[in-house]
Amino acid sequence: MVLTLIPLPSSVTAAPGAFVLSPAARIVIVDGADAAASVLSDLLAHRCGLRPEVTTDDPAAGDIVLRATGADDEAYRLEVAERIEIAGADAGLFYGIQTLRQLLREDAGSWSIPQVSIVDAPRFAYRGVMLDVARTFFDVATVKAFIDRASSLKFNHLHLHLTDDQGWRLHIDSRPLLTEKASGTSVLGRPGGFYTKDDFREIIAYAAAHHMVVVPEIDLPGHTHAIGLAYPDVVEAPVMNDMLLAQSESLGQPLPAAGEPYQGWGVGHSSVRIHEDATWDFLRDVLGEVAEITPGDYLHIGGDECLGTPPADFDAFVERVTALTVELGKTPVAWHEAGSAVVAEGTVGQFWGSDTPSDEHIEHTRRFVERGGSVILSPSTRAYLDMKYTPEFPLGLSWAAVIDLETAYSWEPDAIVPGLDPAAILGIEGPLWAETLATLDDIDQLFFPRAAALAEIAWSSASAKDWNSFRARVGGLGPVWDAEGWGGHRPAEIDWSTP
Ligand code: ACM
16 A cells, blocks of 8 residues: 655655544643644544544543654654554644644545554755735635645745735835735736735734744845835836837737736836835835744845846845845845845845756856855746646646646756755745636646645655655545645546545
């Protein structure tokens, strides 16, 4: 029997037989595993219709024991024998429960879990997914649903792309016109929207309960057309050069007009005014409030696709905005183009080039490490969750690549950027851009099953990676995702029948 575990744990020893979950089973918490008990209780209620008693009494056969350890890491142990025991610190207990979620099986009305002994810990500290709520606004409930899905695969960072040419999605008290005037639309006439500060706190708290850290992105200095609807003195007029005209023609979408919402998805035409004091007053206000509301260490300042910005101005901007971010108490994260500048010491670079990157992309990415920072890898030809699975797939784009499941699985982070010290790789992230997405079902179609491939690259050891093993395990997970009510694409090259 294939154990349908993704990401593959560090060590799995299966034994014959199974633990049968009886209605009399209790959740026994040891040394304060209360938060994990509530996660497990909700899982068993949802999947099995059982709400076991939670107790601190001595465990008996048939019980599920959650043992909190004092460790400060994400590792866990899971033993399934005559009783189940999960041991770990907070995050480890949560991940042990996610592993249990994948092992639970119903047979003739009875729930069981195969006997197994698992020892597990992640490869990378940063295991991220990104949701673009700027091109299409997704409400709080949808973001929470996205967190449910991502955290089940042991992703631990949620990068929210909160601002772009098409809309501004987070209320800023000192700059109220941003959401009043620049949040009303999404691409292609879809509805807009924004998060109040309370909404955003709710997302952060929900993410934290699922052991995910929110990384907010305010994309700068480009991707800023929407700001001009609210504070026109802060942005330049849209750039219109031959390249941008050709892009507009090939997309069949009009160029942006100053002061009008932009509902296409062309890039590179907008910039804040880099040398104006008013811009820096604005950025101090905005980034100050974003830093204040964000408990996580990271604040993403964008830096991508500034096609109309002179390179010297771009570098001056990046140097200053990363320094400002540090001054505000956060570690800046920036797309790899920002490596052309003298970024603040410790800035994290996010590589989004191809898996055969240009010399310039390599050079810019390495610069973050030379400045004491590290790198998140999001090679667009492998890790972009918004690329199509096949040329005919109805959702997604294909400007970087067509990415089938095997392509999403078959890459090694250490080999993407030549000359990058593997120790400088903080982790990987799968961005889900939302130009073609309207609903949670659309999100699921692009997320499942490719996010499972990325999860395994992020969590499991490089030596454990094996496509044939993965394809067997992912097939067995289809029924688990169905049982959770999570949809998604089920590519024909995988056998999706119950194991
Ligand atoms: C990007 O895809 N522009 C980061």
